[in-house]
Amino acid sequence: MTYQVRLLGPEDQQLAWNLGSLAFGYHERPMPEGWASDSPGRRTVGVFDPAERLVAKAVDREQGQWFGGRVVPVSGVAGVATAAELRGRGLGRLVLTRLLHDARERGAVISTLFDTTPGPYRALGWEEVGALVYWTAPTRVLAEIRPDTTTTLRPATEADIPAVDEIYREVARTGTAMMERSGPAFGATPAQLLADYHGFTVAVDDTGTIVGxxxxxxxxxxxxxxxxxxxxxxxxxxxxxRTLLAMLGGWASVAPTVLIRLGAADPAWSLLARGDAKPETTQPWMLRVVDASGAVAARGWPRHLTGEVDLELIDDVCPWNQGRHRLVLSGGNARLEPGGAGTVRLTPRGLAAWYAGAATPQQLRRSGFLTGGDADTDELLRTATAGPVPTLHDYF
Ligand SMILES: CC(C)(COP(=O)(O)OP(=O)(O)OC[C@H]1O[C@@H](n2cnc3c(N)ncnc32)[C@H](O)[C@@H]1OP(=O)(O)O)[C@@H](O)C(=O)NCCC(=O)NCCS
Structure with missing residues (x-):
């Protein structure tokens, strides 16, 4: 069978709804008026059979994520589905390989996605590097936390949203992989954002500054x-x-459970007993390096680290990455230069986990994702991407 792989056009949107809604279980609903898989910052790649039936699709979302204090251009992959009768025959590979090619052309240097199952993505070089976890805790344990007397709480107004955005960004900037909440995927106005929640509370310090x-x-x-x-x-x-957590505790009599999204190293854990919290939902997410040279150039690196390592990248899905490169680190920047002795060999999954700082070279060696090198190259590579645990608070 000859398949055509192309971007969806306006006339293909109903087909995209049909395939996606069946795969993800909302097919009882008719396609909402004006719905489109494609919108600014979203492109859907489709595989069509000779009868122009859409048999597989995947969406490339333009987004930015913070690595080492810089926003890295990302292809967020969503809505991946193959027609039920044709699964396991290479159509997922076909559509995702094309998506990676197109994403690189538009300037994305890495790709992330929330996987329902890692298998198909691992086969193509993505690796699980984090998980978005909602924890449940009995509200009464938060009722034990005393609010700070110099901090006041009040409902946010639209005028507070720029300050709120900056608070989020300050945390994202110093984290690993947190989403930059601007750009086409984050178009909500302050009014829409406030309308999305029953409560949006700001914490104000004694100088009148919003601090949480x-x-x-x-x-x-x-x-x-x-x-x-x-x-x-x-x-x-x-x-x-402390004061925001204490406010949650005030709900103990009428909402005995709190469900809260927290990263592994969130300061809130300093006020909670981990034994009181249980993971309620865990949504793993994966990363792939799309353009190795671009990805190395785009992120921030430790400012006090200088050194070089010769790498050999193995990558038949994104062949432009394949081959020998010298990683050169200096003054908070890094680059990949062509050439070198290929001392340390990395598979795509190894490169992904290393880039995210999700695994040390030694762990990658034990997983079979890294070979070659010695204690010195391990130490340099480990230090280069060591940092906060990769964290994403935004599901897509
Ligand atoms: C996930 C899905 C899109 C994969 O598409 P597909 O056309 O079946 O995938 P392919 O046949 O191209 O397989 C691609 C690779 O993934 C592997 N793979 C596919 N499904 C797999 C599974 N469930 N578990 C492990 N590996 C799997 C294949 O072995 C293949 O690897 P290979 O090329 O090295 O042999 C498809 O199964 C699907 O539509 N599932 C329901 C919706 C869904 O879960 N979407 C994913 C949302 S994140």
Whole structure:
């Protein structure tokens, strides 16, 4: 069978809805008026059979994620589906290989995605590097936290949203892989953002500066099922974090459970007993390096690290990455120069996990993703991407 791989046009949107809604289980709903898989910053790649039937698709989202203090251009992959009867015959590989090619052409240097299963993506060089976890905790354990007396809380207004965005960005900038919440994927106005939540609370210090916020939804009922879901809770100061958590505790009598999205190293953990919290949902996410030279140039690196390592990248899905490169690190920047002795060999999954700082060279060697090198190259590579645990708070 000869398949055609191309970007979807306006006339293909119903086909995209049909394939996606069946794969992800909302096919009972008719396609909403004006719905489109494609919008600014979103392109859908489709595979068509000779009868012009859409048999596989994948969406490339333009987004930025923070690595080493810089925003790296990313292809966020979503809505990947193959027609039920044709799964396991290479159409997923076909559509994703094309997506990677096109994403590189438009300037994306890495790709991330939330996987329902890692298998198809591992086969193409993505690796799981993190997970978005919602934790449940009994609200009464938060009721034990005392608010800070110099910090006040109030509902956010539209005028507060730029300050709120900056608070998020300050945390994202110093994290690994956190989303830059601007650009086409984040077009909501302040009014729309506030309307998305039952509560949007800001914490204000005694100088009148907003130093933290929480966005939350209050679920139905006031019996044992009552749940407060907290999407973001960010305090720039210990007082803000404490006071926002204490506010959640105030719901103990009517919402006995708090469901809260927290990264592994969130300062909120300094006020919670880990034994009180249980993971409720865990959504793993994966990373792939799309353009190795571009990805190395785009992220920030440790300013105090200088050195060189000769790499050999193995990559038959993105063949432009394939071959020998010298990694040169200096003064917070790095580049990949063609050539070198190919001392350390990395598979695409190894390169992905190393880039994210999700695994050390020694762990990669034990996984079979890195070969060659010695204690010195291991140390340089480990230090180069060591940093906060890769964290994403935005599902897509
Ligand atoms: C996931 C999905 C898109 C894969 O598409 P596909 O056309 O079946 O994939 P392919 O046949 O091209 O397989 C690509 C590779 O992934 C591997 N693979 C496919 N499905 C797999 C699975 N469930 N587990 C492990 N590996 C799998 C294949 O072995 C193949 O590797 P290879 O080329 O090295 O042999 C398809 O199964 C699907 O539509 N599933 C339902 C919707 C879904 O889960 N979407 C993913 C959302 S993140």
């Amino acid at each position: 916020y929480a966005s939350w939804n209050r679920g139905p009922g006031y019996d044992a099922s009552g749940t407060l879901t907290v999407h973001d809770l960010i305090g720039l100061t210990p007082e803000a974090t």
